[in-house]
Amino acid sequence: MLLSTIVFLPVVFALVIALWPRENSLRHLALGFSLIEFILSLKIFQQFDPSSSSLQLVEKHMWIERFGIQYFFGIDGISLWLVILTTFLTPIIILASWNSIDKRVKGFHAALFLLQTAMLGTFLAFDAIFFYVFWELSLIPMYFMVGIWGGTRRIYATVKFFIFTMVGSVLMLIAMIYMMYLTQEALGTMSASLLDFYRLKIPFVGGTLLSLQSLLFFAFALAFAIKVPIFPLHTWLPDAHVEAPTPGSVILAGVMLKMGTYCFLRWIIPLFPEAAEYWAWLFLLLGVIGIVYGALVAMVQPDVKKLVAYSSVSHMGYIIIGLFVFNSYGITGGLYQMLNHGISTGALFILIGMIYERTHSREIARYGGLASVLPIFTIFFFIVTMSSIAVPLTNGFIGEFLILMGVFEKNPWFAAVAVTGVILGAAYMLWMFMRVFFGPKGELVSDEHHPLHDLNAREIGVMIPLVVMIFWMGIFPNQFLDWSKASVDHLVKNRSSYNLTIKASGSHDPQALPEEAAQ
Amino acid sequence: MNMNIGLPDLLLVSPMIALFLASLVPITIKVLRGNQEQPALATLSQALIGLVAAIALLMVFGGPGQTAFNNSLIFDGVTQWMGIIAMAAAAGSMVLMYENPATKGRQFSELMFLAMNSAVGMLVLVSAVDLLMVFIGLEMMSLSLYLMIAMSHEEKLSKEAAFKYFVLGSVASAIFLYGTSFIFGATGSTNLLGFMENAQRLIVDNRLFLFGTCLVIAGFCFKVSIVPFHAWTPDVYQGAPTPHTSFMATAVKTVSFAAFLRLMATKSLIASPNLLDILQWLAVITMIVGNVAAIVQNNLKRMIAYSSISHSGYIMIGLITTGVSENGAFGAGSVIFYLLSYAMMTLGAFAIANLMERSDSHIVNIDDLAGFAKKRPIMALCLTIFLLSLAGIPPTLGFFGKFYLFSAAIGEGLLWLALWGVVNSVISVYYYLRPIVVMYMKEGEADIAQHSLNATMVTAVISAILIMSLGMVSGPLFEAVEKSLF
Amino acid sequence: MNHSLLMAILLLSPFVGFLINGLRWRKNGPNLAGGIATVAIFISFICSVLLFVDLVSMPQEARRIAVTFFEWIAVDRLKIGAGFVVDPISAIMILVITGVGTLIHLFSVSYMHHDKGVAKYFAYLNLFVFNMLILVLGDSLVTMFVGWEGVGLCSYLLIGFWFTDREKAAAGMKAFITNRIGDAAFLLGMFVLFMTFGTLNLHELNELAPTVAEGSWLGAATLGTLLLFIGATGKSAQIPLYVWLPDAMAGPTPVSALIHAATMVTAGVYMIVRLNAMFIAAPNTMMVIAVIGAATAVFAATIGMTQWDIKKVLAYSTVSQLGYMFLAAGVGAFGAAMFHLMTHAFFKALMFLGSGSVIHAMHEEQDIRKMGALKKYMPITHFTFFLGWLAIIGMPPFAGFFSKDLILEKAFASPLGHPLLWAAGVLGAVMTAFYMTRLMALTFWGKSRVPKEVHPHESPWLMTIPLIVLGFLSVVGGWIGIPHVISAILPGHPANILGDWLAPMLKVPLSDAHHHLDAATEWTLMGISVVLAAISAAVAYQFYVRSPETPDKIAKALGPVYQLVSKKYLIDELYFGAVINPLIRLSKNLWHHVDVNFIDKITYVLGDLVRGGGSLVRTLQTGNMQLYAMYVGLGLVAILSFVLMR
Amino acid sequence: MTADAFIFWFLSLITLGSALSVMLLANPVYSALSLVMTMVGISALFVTLGAYFIAGVQLIVYAGAVMVLFVMVLMLFDLRAELQAFSRGQISGALKLATVGALAGLIGGALLLSAGNVAEPSMAEAAKLPPDASKALGIVLFTRHIFGFEALGVLLLVIAIGTVALARAKGGTHAKH
């Protein structure tokens, strides 16, 4: 029941919030709820067995028997940290948006919790259609978040976001249905369970796009590639980020983009091993282009948020190339980088939100000399910047290092190009940092009428956990990687005939046993 | 001639009888009261009781696969489900009529009488397996509808709509009949069950039968507004009073598809690849035309009208699936399920449109929704649910409708139809999002009707709740539908 | 004492200092902050000494104290621990770092006394030392890389310490990004080595290094070391990535002394020495290193001769001296490289601190044209600076003489060496003597050109004590590496202590392991360089003290050449014009033309297509029902004719 | 040429001719009268086909009732010949004609070639079919098609009430301006 509780508790929270009569205590309530959820998600560690590569804490019930669609939650080392990331970021987001969301507070928090459910469900669902429901569901709260609480061009941005994402996912739906029929052929009964999908041997012919496996591969890949986003499907991202309110940006960058990369790892690579292998060059190429392109374009952005958005394109490029080299380094690095990016880019967006609250501008040119006015803010921003450009002992380094190493093992040339991202990343971040924080005071900073105040206790409280995580993950990565190691190794070793078993024994959850026995 | 017609037949048609008798109640009361309207609520309740009775009788007596009156009527799963959907949708629409400025008030009894008899026609239509009965049912339904539309208190557009509908409908009827005559000529019978076994052979060998089938299909296509037989739809939907539009878009469309489904169930498509192809193209073109035209609309009703055209295209996918599969239960089930979801969400959407109408000639534009979310948050949420469901976003019922439809199509190897379907659902997202955008993200003072519209709101809320909750249990529901067929 | 505890204290003491000062950066005053920081480093120094003593007490072959605190990254074959190792090479480094570091901290207390951000300054400085220690102690390339980037980061922070000046902030950024270019190559180098040898542990890499020299340019060892060397050029300011170092003088002067002279910039050399076996296996790399080193030595020296900023002169001098170290490393004389590294740390730190003292006295004036005759105002500074001067121009028996001489000798005689390399080295030495003398002359000697409102004065004792200590070290520092030929005539003094100390760690060039010059040649070489340097110094003295107008004449006579050199060969402009600006233009074009006008355009076009279709349908929907009936008819025609086909 | 054939050709000529005049004549009253003529022609054709009862009904219902309705409405409106009987728009006109032409070609062609496609005469029924089939018709109508017949009754009732309601409705036939 743990996973179900974790996934669906936020819906209950959302309902309670929607019905809560008093506006002024709403934020406290939401914060409390999100903390409860976070603590609950930590209970996973208690019950999770890191030494097993099997699917754990499984909850499996038939949902739509006609198609073999199941209510199927499970967790393994790959999804574990993304779940924690999601529950970890939510209280931070609520705290960060304490003042910035000043209209329709109720709706905002309800949407946030709904979104949390959708994201958690995406990470935990192991049935295609069940998964798809969460996947699509996540669009709606986000759509409202950007559309209602966003900036001036919010409607354009949010519709673009919705339609871009939708384009990819509908093809995935078709592919999923097709695969359900394939399971019917192969296994006798129709099943939408991912574990049954894994058992399929889908015919693959190299050299052509038209072999079944390649077509299915691309149908899935398109959906995920748009979500990630991979160049050249990224143009929705900068718009969405710039227009989104701070919490929206944080969720978007922190978790939603990870849904794409996570699914590459969960779906694409094990489901279509030959096609993934055959088309890996394409994704490596696009990933590398994304890294360089994102970095270059980020460099010349006049808007801080857009800069960070493009930096996301660049960082997500790393994750993609990491995943598509199929070795331990790349995949571990990719997985780690997902968490890193979630934390550091999330933190960047929070920080940008904080300064935006003070000056109502994100134009780099109007800043300057902020460091002497807002020293605490500067320190946090600097730390996060360091994480973003992957300075060792911050989390970013571990991810990038492993990814680059993995890519190098597979194809040194791609690694050589990708490594320029390390340089360009430093260039655009530090250049921006210099223009905003250093030098003489800019027009916004020196405005006599609106003296800027440094971070208050709440804002520091928001940043502290993030900063702690940045260093914790940078200094003790093994504490994190150990939980995923078995799953990643299992994936890497058995990629061409991947399957996932359900962990039957050793579960601490007494209720899990009869359910599995029923299976 | 074996002519034993007896009580069983009467029991089977008891829903129609009951509904007809119920329809006489309000109008009789009006006559007895000296041409004075009884309270509208009483009229409405009588009508609803009639519909509920019809549903109940349909469920009780409409056993699996029984025929009545010498095989001219059949009572099977399709009849039951489609009948129930249509009756429920009609009931919902009648509730809207009760509160719409263009339909409430004077002559409400007559309106209810016509609407209920239209529903009787629907029941005939859903159970008809004889093309003659189909024709009678169709005409009973349509003629009442023309009169209903023309009776609107709005004096200009509704009249035009009624007349357009009438003329084009008559032409379509003529075409349908002409086709029927060809089929009669070719087979000596107008009963679908009569020539079912031969249909596959005839469609290949017999050009008369082929043409007859095509003409009949064209007649159906007109009723369910498949492009290019659709042109009446936007105009009539816009011109008619909103509850009537809802009535047409939900109940009428459902039963028309039921009759169409019967024709498809003759499996003649299996033998005729040409017919199959052209139907597929019609489905695709319908989806595209409906969706792209909806994008450029400002009038809310007109937009929903075009969207309804595109939904016909989706349902066509299911019909084609039914037509090409050996056991059409999956396809037919998906069609029924889709119609169920479609009827609910469209009814809901029209309920909201109803809410917006201030006078009998008020035209509701999408931009008028600005600020709606602030003024009526629950209604806005309901509309959001309806629109998302229409767009097929999970976990709404609309998503599952599409899912079953596309699954059925893929199962029959009609992958490319499913692909067109999903591509179109992306296009449709654009315009379904527009009202949501306007409601939630644009500032404005939504002008909504001042008079009380409780019944409309209840309808909307019930629809919304059903859409959200039935989505979760759609599996058993779909299985129930599928198992009850054929 | 327990080694791991000692090591932990060694490493963490500066870090704790950093934390204290960093968290209380608004509250700690200069004395408190400085005190904490200095003590922190001094504790490290004591630990270093203790470790060193332990090391000495061990048998020669087993001189290695390795501590692994925890496993840091473990993925597949990659196992990186938070492991630190003290061996003869790193022992020297930690002594230098903590020793010189303590002095510089001490100096800073006074130097930064009036700065508002003094606690922050000390925090950064401590952090730097912490990172530098990680760099030198790290037992694998990755741990080294942690320090490597960490010191770069601190350097960035300290160069841009006075960030309200955009120039200074930009200098910091330039340093970081230039370093990053090297770091990127460093990463690739690590990957090459790891993929080939399966480990990144320095010790294991040295063990696994090929025993036969690689001829190919693409061999693992060659490629890996070459890439690592590119990393080193970034960190150690060699051609072509040296451009950041002169700009780095924007930071506070003690920072220049510590980071940009004594410690950080030598990291590249240190890295090469650590991996000497691997480098030795790659003669092509060695050749590149030697050539780059020699070229940098000469090239930077030429620029140094034309600069007017006291710190810029020293900066180019540093670049040049680093060139020497690379030259040494490149010819396989790792011991010499380490030796020069150490002596250079002493005298260059001295000179930087001295210049800091001068700048302090001159109220932040750095232009040597506005100085002169400071000798009388600042006797201690002058005297110590004088010692440094002697050391750097290689006058025996000062520290620089021995190390530089050793390098030149190896450049000439090593199997990897070449007379041309030696010649370049000598040329560099000559120029060094010239510009250093010029610096001395213009700053301390000759006539005073000090503006009237400035009243130079001797610095306080907190600043002069480090100068004195370093001055002392500049004199005696070289005595631990006295060549055999000299020790032969200096009975009682052991020859080349340093060489012996390092010997077990170092591999000599593969061919000809026991190559020795005969004494006469050695003497001759020594003589040539010393005499030429002395002459050069004398000429410079003549130019700048006796007849100050001569240089101008020569400059005029040289015309464009002089201009070019004094403008640093326009390398910065070249980089900007050829790389950075085009890159920014490219980026803008990418943004406008690819993102906005192409990818988004496609979506707009698709949208317009759909809307166009919608408008088309609208126009067909005329409202005329006869037309609608015609559509019905047309549809019928379409269906019927279609079913007739085929 | 047999008498049958002559009668057929004669009647077709009348029917088609009057049908064309319905379509072509500008004055709606003439159209209406031509329509009556067509009905009569068709009725006569029914007779040639042996459907005497239907022929009678045709005359009574159409020529009698329906046409009277038409003429009454025409009188009500008091319409004169229209200046433009046909829709404007040459392109659309041509298109419409082309459509009808194509349709006529397709259907006519199919019908001409349909000789073998007609259902085999059902021997059982044909035997029972007397020359005057009215009785048989009645039997079939009230047995096999009883439900349709009843439904028809309902339909007529509904239409009757409905049209009256419409006439009384706001904006209906009796509405005032």
Added chain:
Amino acid sequence: MPSTDVFTTITLQHYLVLSAALFMIGLTGVLLRRNVIVIMMCIELMLNAVNLSFIAFSKFSGRIDGQIMVFFVLTIAAAEAAVGLALIVCIFKRFREVNIRFFEHLKG
């Protein structure tokens, strides 16, 4: 031989083509005429064509059901005419116009 056949032997096809011709004339009228009443008449024409077709089939296939169909169609056509004329009157009252051109408010 065939030429005389066509004229002398009246077959089913003769009736069918005749009915088709009537149907097409009716359709043409619906498409082209502007007076709504005439359009109605043309619709009646189409229905009559259908009736003719039914009777012809009925005769030549020897099934009486065709006549039943015609019976129904006749009745419903009459009902349709009643409804149509009621609508026309209704429209005429409102628009004072029977020209189809004036009923184009709903479009787009």
